[in-house]
Amino acid sequence: MPFADVASPPPEWAAGTRRETPPSVPQPPQPDPATVGVEPDAHDVARQIVLRQLTNSPKSRAQLEQALAKRGCAPDVAAGVLDRMEEVGLVDDAAYAGMLVRSQQAGRGLARRALAQNLRQKGVSDEVAESVLDDVDPAGEEERARDLVEKRLRRLHGLDRTVQMRRLAGLLARKGYPSEVSMRVIREALDATPEHQRD
Numbered sequence: 001m002p003f004a005d006v007a008s009p010p011p012e013w014a015a016g017t018r019r020e021t022p023p024s025v026p027q028p029p030q031p032d033p034a035t036v037g038v039e040p041d042a043h044d045v046a047r048q049i050v051l052r053q054l055t056n057s058p059k060s061r062a063q064l065e066q067a068l069a070k071r072g073c074a075p076d077v078a079a080g081v082l083d084r085m086e087e088v089g090l091v092d093d094a095a096y097a098g099m100l101v102r103s104q105q106a107g108r109g110l111a112r113r114a115l116a117q118n119l120r121q122k123g124v125s126d127e128v129a130e131s132v133l134d135d136v137d138p139a140g141e142e143e144r145a146r147d148l149v150e151k152r153l154r155r156l157h158g159l160d161r162t163v164q165m166r167r168l169a170g171l172l173a174r175k176g177y178p179s180e181v182s183m184r185v186i187r188e189a190l191d192a193t194p195e196h197q198r199d
Helices: 042-056 061-070 075-087 093-108 112-121 126-133 138-156 161-174 179-192
Strands: none
Touching: 042 061, 042 075, 061 075, 093 112, 093 126, 112 126, 138 161, 138 179, 161 179
């Protein structure tokens, strides 16, 4: 009895199909055998943290110390790195304080008292703050107070003089101006407005 032909599966080319090759999966880079199991240098890690912080915006030494502490840097490592950064001029509280004072004067019209508080909040020492604030010109400060009063007074037109005075005094107090400077500048500004001039 002849053997029955056993149907064998057609070759792939005959079936009209083509075997798809799987896409190549990118392999992760192989670690350097010399660095496997080696802890990163703590000082190098701290330096990188400080440089990233300074890239975003200028910082005081105290702010950088806080950033390092949050990242778990040991205090002695942080101190060593920041000392070195000070030596090369990358960390300079006096320069930072001077920049901050000029910026806050120009942008927000802050006076000496508010500037001192701002510097303290940024971690600048009282000694450094005093040396920078000694350069604040009293005449320039009074001129900034006049500008602030003049701008705000435009929005207070038509209100009672007492109300205007109270609101202007509150504005200058929040900006750190001494009360004697504030009251003199406010009275002069109100007296000069047509609505408060006597016929």
